[in-house]
Amino acid sequence: MEADTPRVEEYLESIYKLQQDQYPVSTSRLAEHLKLSAPSVSEMVKKLANRGLLSHTEKGVCLTEEGKSIAKKVIRRHRLSERLLTDVLGYRWDEVHDEACRLEHAISSEMEERISESLGNPRTCPHGHPIPDKDGVLVKENVKSLSELKASDRGIIVSVFEEDPRMLKYMASLGLIPDVCVRVEEVAPFGGPMIVCVSGSRYALGREVASRIKVK
Amino acid sequence: MEADTPRVEEYLESIYKLQQDQYPVSTSRLAEHLKLSAPSVSEMVKKLANRGLLSHTEKGVCLTEEGKSIAKKVIRRHRLSERLLTDVLGYRWDEVHDEACRLEHAISSEMEERISESLGNPRTCPHGHPIPDKDGVLVKENVKSLSELKASDRGIIVSVFEEDPRMLKYMASLGLIPDVCVRVEEVAPFGGPMIVCVSGSRYALGREVASRIKVK
DNA sequence: CTTCCATATTAGGTACACCTAACTCTAGGT
């Protein structure tokens, strides 16, 4: 079960992430996320099903226990890598995603454990997402989207879901970072922007962006 | 010139290492080092020559300036990874080689610089080999093999050339580590073993092993 | 009930890096 190719790991990781939003994951969404053509994904999914890593029904793909377990291992390595990059190498949290995407496939179980220990077994990545423990146990995030809040609601930002580096940089520049308080000042109707207040400053935020920010 | 595939990087790195011993590197030695068949290497060498990374004559292959430059970058990343593993994550120096072999292909220029800075720009890897600087300048090692010493000669171990983890572990267990003093007590004739003294203890060393240890 | 659109798959093909088996070439030994 140990030691898979980067490609296999990438597929499983993407499926795991996507299935949070949409349970059986459609192959088209998967293709979009992986930036591959639909037939390529269709074919690969068949292979992964043969290896017992996922099941494929008409509604979409679902990871098996083994598939989930590998996916969580990769996510653990990704998030630990991010912590290493910020805590040891001085990266900012909006700079670490791409680097971690490569590192997650190059790290052994041994190194994974050593990173975790060296950093005091951190429970979250720099974006606030929980790090699965070494047995694959992953604390569920009990949070909602910033976009679900109404005017005058307050929240503490817990995590930021985003992979596009420019978007992350933008969020960071607004101070939309984990552990910070936000207050919603105004919510424009018809999906219009919301005005939020972060540490004294006001910002207009598109709902798309706000839905990517999780609060508690 | 930046951003090559792991395979290309592995070929260039192997050629760079081998050319220290044997100048134009024969494709058979390269195949042996990479653990690939001779025809596979022959074919790949042709492709690398087309990309201008090496030249291929009857005598063997020679890296071009560009090929050398990439090879040194990979070696820099390998050795910096090794230092990160020992200095930050607490690995022993005989445990880091394989891990670094994977990391060296996953590290960006940015991360390379950050590792170097965070560790105070180390000049050598944990095995004592010099780390090329960021412009690819590599200090030449002015050393000789332990096996060249005669009875009653002394030396300071500077570096250990070896990739086999069992051999590295064996050397480490004898205390044959960089910065340690050795004294040759006796040299058996006809390529027989040599008896060396390391911090008070005596060990019999095969000449093969001794030739892998560099002293000053 | 049929048309149409989105989603998904099949068919057929490419690039890449590897393999074994067979051939060539060159240098040494007798």
Next chain:
DNA sequence: ACCTAGAGTTAGGTGTACCTAATATGGAAG
């Protein structure tokens, strides 16, 4: 001079993961 060993290449073939173009399928809207 010839035969042979070693090194290296050519020929032919495999597996993997990708692609585009064409085809099938399954709901919602007319």
